[in-house]
Amino acid sequence: MALIVVIASSRILLVRRASHEDHLINIWATITAVGVMLREPTIARQLERWVPGGLPTIFDVWHWTTVAAWAAGLGLFLLYEYGPVRYRAGFRSAIAFAVAIGAAFLVLSTPARSQGISIADYGGWRYGVYVGLCWALPMAVSPYISRLMLTLWRHTTTQYERVGLFILVIAAVVSGLPVIALPLFAGLGAAGIDTEFIRDGYNLASDWFASGEPQLYIGALFFVAFISPSLRAGAQLMRLRQLRPLWRELTAAAPEVVLVLRWNDRWNRGPAERLNRRHIEIGDAAKVIARYTRPLPIAVEELLTTTIDETERKSMSEVAALVIAAQRLDSGDGSSTAPPNNHRPVAPDVDVLLRFWAPARSLLCSAPSATHGVVSETS
Structure with a gap:
């Protein structure tokens, strides 16, 4: 029973x-x-x-x-x-x-x-x-x-x-x-x-x-x-919980990618559909934010070279650039109103973002002056 x-x-x-x-x-x-x-x-x-x-x-x-x-x-x-x-x-x-x-x-x-x-x-x-x-x-x-x-x-x-x-x-x-x-x-x-x-x-x-x-x-x-x-x-629910902090930060910088549903529609969506929707919104937000990325400050580049393994350095660098751009867009920094890049950089996929987002934020927090104070421990 x-x-x-x-x-x-x-x-x-x-x-x-x-x-x-x-x-x-x-x-x-x-x-x-x-x-x-x-x-x-x-x-x-x-x-x-x-x-x-x-x-x-x-x-x-x-x-x-x-x-x-x-x-x-x-x-x-x-x-x-x-x-x-x-x-x-x-x-x-x-x-x-x-x-x-x-x-x-x-x-x-x-x-x-x-x-x-x-x-x-x-x-x-x-x-x-x-x-x-x-x-x-x-x-x-x-x-x-x-x-x-x-x-x-x-x-x-x-x-x-x-x-x-x-x-x-x-x-x-x-x-x-x-x-x-x-x-x-x-x-x-x-x-x-x-x-x-x-x-x-x-x-x-x-x-x-x-x-x-x-x-x-x-x-x-x-x-x-x-x-x-x-x-x-x-x-699938565990995966949704893992993705939530990443999704929250990315969609705060690019809220236009979020599909707003009525409460009844949200309740009737199963875990598979919700997880698929979250993957899509994370990917779309990353693509939007990637257009506002800029070259990393020299201090951050040096920190990457000295602390990150060569096999992971490229992914960490891309995610760190996204973290800075997302924080600036979310905070309304003046530089975020500038036209986006003419080139369309390829945003990392969801698994890469999930793996490197928190380490990239920690890395940037160790060099706050290089990021103009956008990234902080409490952000």
């Missing part, structure tokens, strides 16, 4: 609504995490006193989360099949169907709740209909899953991808066994074939369904698939 909740929370925080697909995956992750938490006896008992009907109602709610999660999953398949515009009608229908199933759960379990027991313990035809409704959406989604699995199999290029896909297929088949076994054994029992094997098979399938283990296994497998994207999003 902890793995699923942690990964779901991480994904929702790191990968916000960057696309329709991300939005649906986050909905699915949220619902699945809630269902898995409600399945835990410790959590369910803590919530029991706050929920009308107690544990039997919580039983209905976390079984409904299975239906709602499959509705979100169906939305993903519809998005894949029909695109970001045409999928909406089918997805709304799936959500409405899921809500109707939730209401039916409460109606079917009313006698069980009045006795303080779950619908699984109550049994009877109501439980049979309950199970059928719970797995109606998975059965509706199965054709899309089969088609998608075949498509993915044809596009797999490595043995690792084929093994991963095979594991997902086996998990889907195993999780569907209670759905097939429960009506099968119930039908055989109703037909008069009442053997010990039939009774044990029915009880095993019923207990497995009531335990919520299929939802747990499917959720765990799919969440494992989200680990890599979540780690990648985390690495």
Whole structure:
């Protein structure tokens, strides 16, 4: 449970609504995490006193989360099949169907709740209909899953991808066994074939369904698939934090390169898009500032010669010139109003700027008189 909740929370925080697909995956992750938490006896008992009907109602709610999660999953398949515009009608229908199933759960379990027991313990035809409704959406989604699995199999290029896909297929088949076994054994029992094997098979399938283990296994497998994207999003956020001081200084000198977005648009941008935008703005700002660079003062050139390795001297010199020009542009120094250079010097790339910007500022601070006091320790 902890793995699923942690990964779901991480994904929702790191990968916000960057696309329709991300939005649906986050909905699915949220619902699945809630269902898995409600399945835990410790959590369910803590919530029991706050929920009308107690544990039997919580039983209905976390079984409904299975239906709602499959509705979100169906939305993903519809998005894949029909695109970001045409999928909406089918997805709304799936959500409405899921809500109707939730209401039916409460109606079917009313006698069980009045006795303080779950619908699984109550049994009877109501439980049979309950199970059928719970797995109606998975059965509706199965054709899309089969088609998608075949498509993915044809596009797999490595043995690792084929093994991963095979594991997902086996998990889907195993999780569907209670759905097939429960009506099968119930039908055989109703037909008069009442053997010990039939009774044990029915009880095993019923207990497995009531335990919520299929939802747990499917959720765990799919969440494992989200680990890599979540780690990648985390690495992108770390990169954004590393670039922020550099971006702040460069864009202060060339604010025209910054794309100003509304708050809602900024919130809905994922780490990958934000990182790409930051790279672009740093590169554009560096190009603008590079046109205002001047030859380094002799004192700085001498300091570079005596303190910097020859292999890094050129990069350090270019970045130091950019630091001086950026500080002058930001401070409004009179020299910054002069026309830019007619030549267009090539600005260092982002990695070079990130590596040498702080060392270049430190180097210039050790020779403040040479830079006319523009660069200081507190700048």
